[in-house]
Amino acid sequence: MAARPYAVILGMMGAGKTRVGKEVAHMLHLPFADADAEIEHEVGMKIPAYFEQYGEPAFREVEADVIADFLEDFEGIFSLGGGAPMTPSTQRELATYIGHGGKVVYLDADPQEAMERANRGGGRPMLNGDANARWKKLYKQRDPVFHEVSNVHVHTRGLTPQGAAKKVIDMVSQRIVHVDGTAIEPYDVAIGEGAMNRLVDVLGPQPKKIALIHTQPVQRHSDRARALLRQGGYEVSDIVIPDAEPGKTITVANGIWERLGTEGFTRSDAVVGLGGGAATDLAGFVAATWMRGIRYVNCPTSLLAMVDASTGGKTGINTPQGKNLVGSFYTPAGVLADMTTLASLPNDIFIEGLGEVAKSGFIRDSEILHILEEHAGELRNFNGQAFLGSPLEDVVAELIERTVRVKAYHVSSDLKEKGLREFLNYGHTLGHAIEKLEHFRWRHGNAVAVGMVYAAELANIMGLIDRDLVDYHRSLLSSLGLPTSWNGGSFEDVLALMHRDKKARGNELRFVVLDSIGHVVHLDNPSVDDVEEAFRRIQH
Ligand SMILES: NC(=O)c1ccc[n+]([C@@H]2O[C@H](COP(=O)([O-])OP(=O)(O)OC[C@H]3O[C@@H](n4cnc5c(N)ncnc54)[C@H](O)[C@@H]3O)[C@@H](O)[C@H]2O)c1
Ligand SMILES: Nc1ncnc2c1ncn2[C@@H]1O[C@H](COP(=O)(O)OP(=O)(O)O)[C@@H](O)[C@H]1O
Ligand SMILES: O=C(O)C1=C[C@@H](OP(=O)(O)O)[C@@H](O)[C@H](O)C1
Incomplete structure (x- = not known):
């Protein structure tokens, strides 16, 4: 060469x-x-x-x-x-x-x-x-x-x-992952320090007004975005929403629709969503619904939002009956994962994001697992203030790029989750049940970590993987500071919730399990005894 x-x-x-x-x-x-x-x-x-x-x-x-x-x-x-x-x-x-x-x-x-x-x-x-x-x-x-x-x-x-x-x-x-595929308007995910500098280029010359939707804890990053947008000649409406899940409600969305109406937002104007996954989900939902869909760009600021929530086109809000029950598939014009924003991210929220990173390693990219193993100690001790310019920054950028590639692969041929995209649900069947039974006090990535150990135990019971691979799940996830067991509820409650999982068909349970590292399969309708035995194994 x-x-x-x-x-x-x-x-x-x-x-x-x-x-x-x-x-x-x-x-x-x-x-x-x-x-x-x-x-x-x-x-x-x-x-x-x-x-x-x-x-x-x-x-x-x-x-x-x-x-x-x-x-x-x-x-x-x-x-x-x-x-x-x-x-x-x-x-x-x-x-x-x-x-x-x-x-x-x-x-x-x-x-x-x-x-x-x-x-x-x-x-x-x-x-x-x-x-x-x-x-x-x-x-x-x-x-x-x-x-x-x-x-x-x-x-x-x-x-x-x-x-x-x-x-x-x-x-x-900066690293660029190009997302393309069936029913997807192609877009790029830019990862690296200063990725936000691309805002004006990605939004393009058409929009005149931009709704910059963000939460208060990321104010200093939204200040930067606002300055860039103003320099680019846009009229910026700064919209602060409640932090985390309280921001993902119909009341908040309605307040923004009212504002866009009063301020004369037209179909050629645009939305920028900046913050964790909750903020980018809500901003995407507003963009998808305002005038039946206007351009939007995501600026994720948490690890989870960078590797997962901001890419793939799922937007939505919660209802009193459950999380993400209302929403649409609506792809962004671009995703700008600016690593400088991670400097203010708290350690526990960073670690939680590693749950989804590890998931992508287990289901498709074993190199992710090697990187996690090699750097487990530094990752677990993530300190935003010392992060930028440290050797860890490049490691994290590599993990984000690889994880986004895994997500892009699954989304490219199945935007609406009718087949391949379901594999991204590894660890989520039990994970979602735990989140619900814990009244969402458990963070998603932590629940998914336990859910992956559970899926591995189930695969082991079904004879699909050996004990070493189950043990590897436990040792890797715990070395990253993620939980691997749960004792917060009864099997009956868990089973009832798993039956309501979106993958279930009629009365039959459906899991995503590994048959080897990097290879996932569906497990349809396992016996209740096996499902319970696997549950027993994650209780300690
Ligand atoms: N659309 C999808 O495909 C998809 C996928 C996965 C998760 N999600 C959604 O994403 C949400 C979870 O995302 P999350 O874990 O980012 O949670 P979050 O948005 O609630 O953010 C977690 C906390 O971290 C704070 N935070 C984020 N970035 C920060 C930064 N740089 N500095 C300081 N504080 C920061 C937030 O303000 C919040 O308090 C859930 O609502 C989930 O449903 C969506
Ligand atoms: N950002 C800048 N700020 C101030 N002076 C600059 C800057 N960039 C270039 N210059 C000066 O402008 C002149 C032209 O720059 P040069 O690099 O030769 O331009 P080019 O190669 O693009 O024609 C040089 O004297 C250079 O030192
Ligand atoms: O614009 C041009 O056609 C030219 C620009 C010059 O380079 P600089 O852009 O570095 O001045 C140099 O190649 C030549 O004078 C022709």
Whole structure:
């Protein structure tokens, strides 16, 4: 495999491609190459002189050749000349580079700032004559193409070269999971520090008003989102809802509908949901129902919301009869899992999220289990204040990316949970019963952890897995600080609730169980004796 650039930077003349590119390379301890400097080296003369002697078409040919060579054989930060992306062969080379996982950064400076800087510098033959008018004309031609050929968009208005470089690094190191499939409008889940900086790009130019729905404990993160939205030119309605489950009610939804009505939200406006899974569920529900569906973006701030609730398109509210009884399948336009928000997440809520992470390991991706094993101690001692920039951050980013991929896989062909998606329910049949019997004082991920041990015991009783795998469930989950037993209710109560599980068919129970790590099957209608025996085994 050829050595490819870590990132390619393009943008208008004066955007800072060279200056910021050098800064990025310096911060990442990587080499830097500037296409213009390489061309000058290649032809043995300065660019203005070359333009003068041979003209622009000859320059573009040399330029395209030099760029093609560097895209194939340079491991560092590579900045292009302003006009380079207009050459069709270079556009194709950039597309191939992106196809191999490359990052093409559009360094999008404020036009006024970039134009002034380009004029000041001189040495730019494309600006000969009325420099400002030339710059503006080129901007009009080039800006749409830059958007087209890049896959990372970085606005740098008002930033110092160092600030712009830090933003480029954040954006380039984000992980992207593309969610696509039957009945799904494709969208991306962006994971990493600064993922929220994508808000304006994901919302697009159509919305004028944005309802920013969030809870109070994440105020400092919603302040950032609001600032980004205002900078993007949107009119922002800040809507604070009650924290956690009390936010997921028809009364809260109704209050927001009233506000959207009073404030004149139309079908082309949008919703941003920011917070834990409860806030993103409610925000998605409001977006799905307002005018029969408007655009929405999720900004999950808890681990559980990042790996599970914000992706997959389930939105909803609770009723007095139960959780999530009213809602719809309605996919977001994008999910921005900004790791900086985890800095304020309490330890117990982080650990709870690991329950769903482990589930994804058991049902599909054994590498998740290896990572959990290897880092169990650090994960269990998660401390938000010391998290950003620590080695654990990359471990958590990897776990989030892998878990989101498992979810995306199950959702892609079964948005409405008629088959494959049911496998995401591993550990949930007993888990939901425990949550209900504990009056929701037990957190979901904790109940699912016990539920997975239960499902493993049941699979063992049915002869599907050996005892070692059951023991492995217990040892891994408890090493993460998750519970593996429950003594809070009778078998009769549990059985009655499991019969009301959404997977049950008529009077028959239906479980999701493993037959090996990474492989799940349905277990239909096991005998009550077996179901009870498994229950007995998780009581101590
Ligand atoms: N839509 C789906 O597919 C889906 C899947 C799983 C769960 N869910 C739903 O998600 C909800 C559970 O999500 P959850 O565990 O995130 O619970 P939550 O939304 O109640 O958040 C838990 C607590 O953590 C706080 N919090 C979240 N992020 C924080 C941060 N960065 N800093 C400080 N505090 C923070 C919240 O304010 C809340 O007090 C449930 O309502 C569940 O039904 C939905
Ligand atoms: N963010 C910035 N803030 C202040 N000055 C900048 C910034 N980015 C670039 N510059 C300065 O503007 C000039 C043009 O930048 P340069 O990197 O050569 O642009 P480009 O390569 O995109 O044409 C240089 O003098 C550079 O130091
Ligand atoms: O915009 C252009 O067509 C050009 C931009 C210059 O690079 P910078 O954008 O780095 O100034 C350089 O490649 C040449 O003068 C042509």
